[in-house]
Amino acid sequence: MARFGNANEHADWEAAYHVFTYANAVHQLLNRIETASANGGTTAVRAILHGAMALYLTRYLNVPPARIPGDDDQHLDDLPTEAETIRATLLDAFNRQQQVDEAARLVARHLTFGHSSQALIATLAGAVLREDAGFHAYQMLEAEIRQFTVWGDTDAGRNILVAVAQYLAAHSPTQRAALQTADIARRLMRGGELHQETGTP
Template identity: 60%
Template sequence: MLDRHGGMEMAGRYVARHLTLSHDAGALIATLIRAVLREDAGFHSYQMLEASVAQFREWGPTPEGQRILSAAARYLAAHSPTERADLQTAVVARKLARDEKLY
């Protein structure tokens, strides 16, 4: 759900379902970390994810802990690149490949 625009609601639901079914929280956290790194997110996204993981470790797989990671996934989905940003990245990559000036 972090690959396309508008995936906030479903990202939160997937996380809640994953934890409700007692699947591995560590694997889920690793997936969220990979998503943030893949998107080359800004400082606030890293900071938010770090705080969410720390809070989840305090609360554990309780309903409160589930809400914390669901909220983190929703936040990350809301801040995933838009289609415009993806196109912009492709344009920059093409210019770099052609050894063109960016500005």
């Protein structure tokens, strides 16, 4: 996911998404089944093989592989250094189309300075909630959180956070009509009025 090339068609994001979320689902299942039994072991091997083949078949999406911003990346020097500013800039990037590379750079910048990964994940979750997100976006976010919990602050863990930011940036912004509906519902629950009548002169 982190090496998904921007030259691909937009719909190809879903192919990469399916492989990532499938691999996460298999990982979660392997933590739950009894692999001691012959049947459980066979099922696990079959699931892993399917995931490996799906990854093999979609490798064309990473030819050539996109560059992942790194710790010693001078291309990040133009970005802010304060954690809150980086996260605010990331949310601003989600307000504009075609900010996949910018989102990746901002996440890398945040992690390079050792800022809180949990605060970054919360920002990404907030970005999903304000969009008219569908099942895929929520599933991608859930898989990212679970996998980052496993990998932590490693190269693989950082790549996971870069990947989900890229995916969300590729699908943002939406019309955010659901957010408007939720805001109206919140105001009504607090006793506010939906419409205020203007007084007549």
